[in-house]
Amino acid sequence: MKKPTLHDVAAAAGVSYATADRVLNARGGVAEKSEIRVREAIRRLGYVRDIHAATLSRRRRRAFRFLLPAGDHGFFARLRAALLAERLRLAADRIEIALQEFPPFDAEALAEALEALAPEDCDGLAVVAAESPRAARALARLKAGGVPVVALVADAGPEARDVYVGVDNLGAGRTAGRLIRLAHRGGRRGLVLPILGSPTARDHRDRLEGLRQVLAEEPQPLTALPALEARDDPDRMRELVRAALREDPPPTALYSMGAGNRGLVEALREAAPERRPMVVLHELTPHSRKALEEDLVDVVIDQKPAREIAAALAALRSLAEGRAIPAGLGAITPALHLKDNPPAAPSAREASGDLFA
Amino acid sequence: MKKPTLHDVAAAAGVSYATADRVLNARGGVAEKSEIRVREAIRRLGYVRDIHAATLSRRRRRAFRFLLPAGDHGFFARLRAALLAERLRLAADRIEIALQEFPPFDAEALAEALEALAPEDCDGLAVVAAESPRAARALARLKAGGVPVVALVADAGPEARDVYVGVDNLGAGRTAGRLIRLAHRGGRRGLVLPILGSPTARDHRDRLEGLRQVLAEEPQPLTALPALEARDDPDRMRELVRAALREDPPPTALYSMGAGNRGLVEALREAAPERRPMVVLHELTPHSRKALEEDLVDVVIDQKPAREIAAALAALRSLAEGRAIPAGLGAITPALHLKDNPPAAPSAREASGDLFA
DNA sequence: CCCGAAATGATGGACGTCCATCATTTCGCA
DNA sequence: TGCGAAATGATGGACGTCCATCATTTCGGG
Numbered sequence: 001m002k003k004p005t006l007h008d009v010a011a012a013a014g015v016s017y018a019t020a021d022r023v024l025n026a027r028g029g030v031a032e033k034s035e036i037r038v039r040e041a042i043r044r045l046g047y048v049r050d051i052h053a054a055t056l057s058r059r060r061r062r063a064f065r066f067l068l069p070a071g072d073h074g075f076f077a078r079l080r081a082a083l084l085a086e087r088l089r090l091a092a093d094r095i096e097i098a099l100q101e102f103p104p105f106d107a108e109a110l111a112e113a114l115e116a117l118a119p120e121d122c123d124g125l126a127v128v129a130a131e132s133p134r135a136a137r138a139l140a141r142l143k144a145g146g147v148p149v150v151a152l153v154a155d156a157g158p159e160a161r162d163v164y165v166g167v168d169n170l171g172a173g174r175t176a177g178r179l180i181r182l183a184h185r186g187g188r189r190g191l192v193l194p195i196l197g198s199p200t201a202r203d204h205r206d207r208l209e210g211l212r213q214v215l216a217e218e219p220q221p222l223t224a225l226p227a228l229e230a231r232d233d234p235d236r237m238r239e240l241v242r243a244a245l246r247e248d249p250p251p252t253a254l255y256s257m258g259a260g261n262r263g264l265v266e267a268l269r270e271a272a273p274e275r276r277p278m279v280v281l282h283e284l285t286p287h288s289r290k291a292l293e294e295d296l297v298d299v300v301i302d303q304k305p306a307r308e309i310a311a312a313l314a315a316l317r318s319l320a321e322g323r324a325i326p327a328g329l330g331a332i333t334p335a336l337h338l339k340d341n342p343p344a345a346p347s348a349r350e351a352s353g354d355l356f357a
Numbered sequence: 358m359k360k361p362t363l364h365d366v367a368a369a370a371g372v373s374y375a376t377a378d379r380v381l382n383a384r385g386g387v388a389e390k391s392e393i394r395v396r397e398a399i400r401r402l403g404y405v406r407d408i409h410a411a412t413l414s415r416r417r418r419r420a421f422r423f424l425l426p427a428g429d430h431g432f433f434a435r436l437r438a439a440l441l442a443e444r445l446r447l448a449a450d451r452i453e454i455a456l457q458e459f460p461p462f463d464a465e466a467l468a469e470a471l472e473a474l475a476p477e478d479c480d481g482l483a484v485v486a487a488e489s490p491r492a493a494r495a496l497a498r499l500k501a502g503g504v505p506v507v508a509l510v511a512d513a514g515p516e517a518r519d520v521y522v523g524v525d526n527l528g529a530g531r532t533a534g535r536l537i538r539l540a541h542r543g544g545r546r547g548l549v550l551p552i553l554g555s556p557t558a559r560d561h562r563d564r565l566e567g568l569r570q571v572l573a574e575e576p577q578p579l580t581a582l583p584a585l586e587a588r589d590d591p592d593r594m595r596e597l598v599r600a601a602l603r604e605d606p607p608p609t610a611l612y613s614m615g616a617g618n619r620g621l622v623e624a625l626r627e628a629a630p631e632r633r634p635m636v637v638l639h640e641l642t643p644h645s646r647k648a649l650e651e652d653l654v655d656v657v658i659d660q661k662p663a664r665e666i667a668a669a670l671a672a673l674r675s676l677a678e679g680r681a682i683p684a685g686l687g688a689i690t691p692a693l694h695l696k697d698n699p700p701a702a703p704s705a706r707e708a709s710g711d712l713f714a
Numbered sequence: 715c716c717c718g719a720a721a722t723g724a725t726g727g728a729c730g731t732c733c734a735t736c737a738t739t740t741c742g743c744a
Numbered sequence: 745t746g747c748g749a750a751a752t753g754a755t756g757g758a759c760g761t762c763c764a765t766c767a768t769t770t771c772g773g774g
Contacts, residue, residue, distance in 0.1 A: 017754085018753060029752085050730050058731080333699070340571070373723045375724070413730065415761080
């Protein structure tokens with residue numbers, strides 16, 4: 001009744017332990033019929049390699065490198081926190097994580113960091129890609145050099161990475177549009193103001209495109225105003241939104257795709273309640289959480305950074321061990337948070353990281 | 358630079374391996390000052406026990422038992438599928454899962470099953486509690502007998518379990534209410550029809566209460582109609598909803614808290630588009646997914662069964678090993694799904710049993 | 715100062731796999 | 745038939761911890 005070992009398999013297959021081992025670890029030099037008998041025995045006994053014995057024995061360590069944009073607040077700070085929280089846990093699995101940061105939005109800095117990396121320096125790489133041919137080339141070189149590459153949050157194109165882990169930003173934008181439509185049921189006139197961070201960021205462009213797709217749906221398409229560019233700057237955001245709310249008629253909904261939402265919330269707080277539009281924005285932060293609480297914001301779309309980190313690590317492990325990547329591993333479904341369903345204990349959840357301590 | 362072993366710790370502390378081992382595993386019989394030196398060395402070297410060597414060595418196996426309501430479709434089927442998917446993964450960690458089912462809504466059957474359990478039969482128990490004093494007593498007995506008890510999906514009260522893993526149903530109901538309010542922005546008259554599964558189920562009562570709380574908020578409270586009871590039966594549901602949609606005026610929103618939503622969707626499909634209310638319902642199933650796709654349903658609130666199973670297992674492991682439960686472990690934030698943000702690969706996600714779903 | 719108890723040291727066999735080495739058998743083919 | 749290559753067997757030392765056992769030292773109290 002106890003768990004079969006490889007010795008049991010060998011005995012059942014009528015071969016020596018050495019042969020069973022050769023089959024199991026694909027060391028070669030085994031006649032086909034022996035191999036078949038071993039595989040059959042494995043199947044029949046339901047043998048599964050004891051990973052504890054295995055990892056204990058081969059004392060290989062894995063070094064994964066994460067290249068994240070710097071930033072001590074907002075989304076990337078949460079991403080980094082989630083990564084650091086995993087670090088301890090991973091140490092037990094002989095996995096080392098090197099965290100390297102680069103100035104946000106600086107594709108050249110990223111490219112330089114990538115070019116400085118030798119394929120033998122790490123067993124896997126996760127990057128928040130910035131759009132730049134040079135960075136893409138550097139990534140492709142590493143990938144060609146045998147380094148598993150995971151694009152995190154922002155995709156880098158199929159040649160430059162093995163897996164993309166992140167949300168479907170088109171879908172996120174569409175979901176925002178869907179929520180906004182919901183708030184305009186019953187034939188209410190709609191004037192929707194999209195607010196971009198930087199128009200060059202592909203994820204923001206995708207979100208905008210998704211928004212427009214859904215707003216244009218029949219019947220009763222809603223009007224999308226030209227997108228503002230807040231450049232992720234709270235002050236600029238505040239002024240832009242202030243001005244927008246003074247327009248006549250004022251927008252009936254705002255969708256902010258980027259950062260700097262502190263300024264947005266400030267402008268909303270100033271506005272008379274009856275002029276306040278329905279508001280959808282991205283990323284659950286202390287500010288956005290508070291804004292939900294105050295009824296200034298209706299919905300927050302969140303990328304679930306902890307989940308993204310977990311998925312990236314799972315992907316790196318699979319890739320490094322040459323296993324197949326489970327379908328849908330990288331596809332993160334964005335979470336929607338309203339006033340009454342924020343994550344129970346934000347810091348605790350993030351800190352706890354993986355559940356299987 | 359390599360990972361320190363307990364031998365290193367012993368050497369650094371100036372004691373023998375045996376003493377370090379006694380401290381690490383709290384075997385007793387160690388002078389206080391030795392203990393302090395060992396702990397200090399552990400801290401200084403950053404020693405962490407190699408869990409692989411440890412689990413390999415102590416060949417303890419853990420047997421956890423899950424008591425779930427039977428049912429080959431709907432939520433409990435997903436819950437079961439998620440559990441079975443984890444089973445393989447857990448086998449590698451020497452954890453056995455015994456799955457036992459009882460007729461749904463049959464508290465007596467559950468109680469009987471619980472009474473038949475001896476504390477030494479299992480190292481942990483997860484139960485979808487049914488409300489019954491007898492079941493609660495049986496659980497309390499097991500808990501007193503030293504068996505870690507996790508209440509899953511439905512709570513059993515503090516005396517009967519160690520942790521509750523599940524969603525905050527009041528919050529789920531409030532969120533539904535919040536979404537419904539969103540769809541009545543701009544002073545639209547609201548007539549909201551709540552549909553219960555069984556009024557005796559506490560989770561449904563909680564959801565209803567949450568809904569009512571939010572609908573009653575000022576300004577512009579919405580009218581909540583008396584709740585219908587569909588008893589989780591699709592046929593009954595269809596007839597009830599059909600009748601409700603013929604009322605004049607028809608309800609502007611439906612909130613279905615229980616199962617049997619297939620019937621609801623059928624009734625909606627028959628209705629003229631302009632009479633269709635805004636619809637919120639629970640649990641992502643093939644049916645509800647399809648209904649989202651067809652624009653018959655606006656929002657689906659999901660309990661994330663895979664996440665609940667993962668959390669329950671994490672809790673059981675922590676409890677069985679006498680560790681503290683991370684704060685917020687059991688609190689599952691319900692997910693909101695609209696047409697454009699369904700989980701990417703439903704089956705794959707469930708099969709992968711991923712943690713941060 | 716001596717005795718028993720408490721604390722410590724020393725040691726070795728698991729646990730299951732990985733991996734290298736060397737010896738032996740089997741097989742294909744000239 | 746014999747030769748070399750391929751396949752197989754046999755074996756043993758890691759890996760780091762757990763746990764039991766036995767020997768030895770230290771310590772406190774009478």
